[in-house]
Amino acid sequence: MVPRVSSSSVVRLSRVLKTYRVGSTDVKALDDITLAIPANRFSIVIGASGSGKTTLLNLIGCIDTATDGAVEVCEEDVTRLSDDRLADFRSRHIGFIFQNFSLVPVLTAYENVEYPLILLGMTVASRRQHAMAMLEAVGLAEHAHRFPNELSGGQKQRVAIARALVKRPTLVLADEPTANLDSVTGASIIALMRRVQAELNTTFIFASHDAQLISHADDIFAIRDGALLEHRMETEQ
Ligand SMILES: Nc1ncnc2c1ncn2[C@@H]1O[C@H](COP(=O)(O)OP(=O)(O)O)[C@@H](O)[C@H]1O
Ligand SMILES: [Mg+2]
Known part of the structure; x- marks a missing residue:
């Protein structure tokens, strides 16, 4: 396949290899990946469990480094x-959404959303304004003072989306964001992400095998055993 390279690519990988050392053997998690992911779209990385989706997102998210x-x-x-x-680059440019929500259990919904703004050194008043606006946008303003264990799965993921977007990152990486949700809740979470993506002009990159999420993707990158199989553009924008 020929990687699509355009000037509006937000991510470019060239001949990326990732191996993990397990005991005395090397496990090849990504094998010679070259790809370009366009900006301001919903792109999805699909593949079976163990195919390298999380590894790929972690490299893009600067959580891990390429070999x-x-x-x-x-x-x-x-x-x-x-x-x-x-x-610093990560905290400015990238927001993360995880399968298990990864909220801080001892912080309220509001405090979870406010936290990235503390890391950015924002004043209390600005933090309050931005965090409340974002909770409002995900439909959770009235639950701002609840703790994660007082929220449903869908509500937790809404808080996680608000937390990922509150600092207005260029890029949001979402690793199987609907995997722990029933299909109706998953559909509402997908619709919410679509809406904020259009409003804030954020690039979303998903890793998933959720058919519902795949059907909403603009670009599909399929991987198997760490290698890129194909790249399909579902919709032109
Ligand atoms: N920290 C790690 N140490 C060793 N092997 C790993 C590690 N993370 C992932 N792997 C291996 O790399 C491959 C890809 O894993 P992963 O990226 O988690 O796939 P996926 O997210 O598609 O399920 C798998 O063979 C997995 O066992
Ligand atoms: Mg994974």
Whole structure:
């Protein structure tokens, strides 16, 4: 396949290899991946369990580093950044949404959403304004003072979406965001992500095998055993 390379790509991977050392053997998680992911779209990485989806998202999200090859995110060659600069880059540009929501259990919904803004050094008044506006946008303003264990799965994922988007990142990475939700709740979460993507002009990159989510994707990257099989563009924008 020929990778689609355009000037509006938000992520570019070139000949990326990722191996994990397990005991005395190397496990090849990603095998020579070259791809370009367009900005301001819903792109999805699909593949069976163990195919390398999470590894790929972790490299794009600068949570993990490639064994070889080039990883460019928001026009920055992240393989060249020091750990400090990488952490700063990540907190400015990237929001994460996880399968298990990953909310901080001892913080309220409001405090979970406010937290990334504390890391950015924002004032109390601005934090309040941004966090409440985002909770409002995901339909949870009236539950702002609830703790995660007082919320349903769908509500938890709404809080996680608000937390990922509150700092207005360029890129949101969502690893199987609907896997722990029933299909009706999953559909409402997909619709919410679609709406905020259009409103905020955010790029979403998913890893999933949820047929419902796949049917909403603009671009599909299929991987198997760490290798890219094909890239389909479902809709032109
Ligand atoms: N931290 C790790 N240490 C060793 N092997 C790993 C690690 N993370 C992932 N792998 C291996 O890499 C491959 C890809 O895993 P992963 O990216 O989690 O796939 P997926 O998200 O598609 O299920 C699998 O063979 C998995 O066992
Ligand atoms: Mg995974």
